[in-house]
Amino acid sequence: MTIAVCPGSFDPITLGHVDVVRRASAMFDEVVVALGRNAVKHHLFSLEERRTFAEEAVCDIPNARVDVIPGLLAEYCTQIGACAIVKGLRSGADYESEQAMSLMNRHLSGVETIFVMGDPAFGHVASSLVKDVAFHGGCIDDLVPAHVAQALARVRREREIKEK
Numbered sequence: 001m002t003i004a005v006c007p008g009s010f011d012p013i014t015l016g017h018v019d020v021v022r023r024a025s026a027m028f029d030e031v032v033v034a035l036g037r038n039a040v041k042h043h044l045f046s047l048e049e050r051r052t053f054a055e056e057a058v059c060d061i062p063n064a065r066v067d068v069i070p071g072l073l074a075e076y077c078t079q080i081g082a083c084a085i086v087k088g089l090r091s092g093a094d095y096e097s098e099q100a101m102s103l104m105n106r107h108l109s110g111v112e113t114i115f116v117m118g119d120p121a122f123g124h125v126a127s128s129l130v131k132d133v134a135f136h137g138g139c140i141d142d143l144v145p146a147h148v149a150q151a152l153a154r155v156r157r158e159r160e161i162k163e164k
């Protein structure tokens with residue numbers, strides 16, 4: 001049985017992420033969408049919220065499940081017997097940042113990272129951009145699952161009330 005891990009901070013999960021999970025699910029027996037903490041990012045949503053959003057987003061992919069990385073991703077991969085980490089690439093800039101992480105994870109546990117090119121329709125979709133657009137009143141309906149768009153709209157309303 002082949003297990004792959006699609007890791008990320010998923011703050012929140014986007015349709016670009018779901019596209020990558022779907023592609024991985026066609027190549028491996030099981031795909032674990034694994035939520036991790038990115039030490040250099042401030043997360044908008046709590047771990048539980050991000051987990052719930054991810055679970056709902058991939059619920060129609062039968063061989064995908066969601067989990068939380070308790071510590072190091074490399075150790076988690078060894079623990080669950082994953083043979084690969086799968087990450088999506090949108091651009092050369094993604095490659096630059098992903099290269100160091102993939103080499104570090106291989107250094108730590110020998111796990112290989114496989115990069116897939118996502119659907120170009122999502123080439124401009126990043127969680128950080130989606131949040132920025134949403135908080136400035138832009139439409140993100142075709143960039144994130146509907147439940148995520150609703151959650152971002154709720155946060156925007158809460159922020160507006162606080163600012164009044």
Ligand code: PNS
Nearest residue numbers: 007008009036037038071072073101104
């Ligand atoms: O979506 P992101 O923010 O690019 O995801 C980064 C993430 C969560 C995959 C990465 O920060 C991670 O693996 N965190 C777990 C801790 C860890 O293993 N850090 C070393 C990474 S080489």
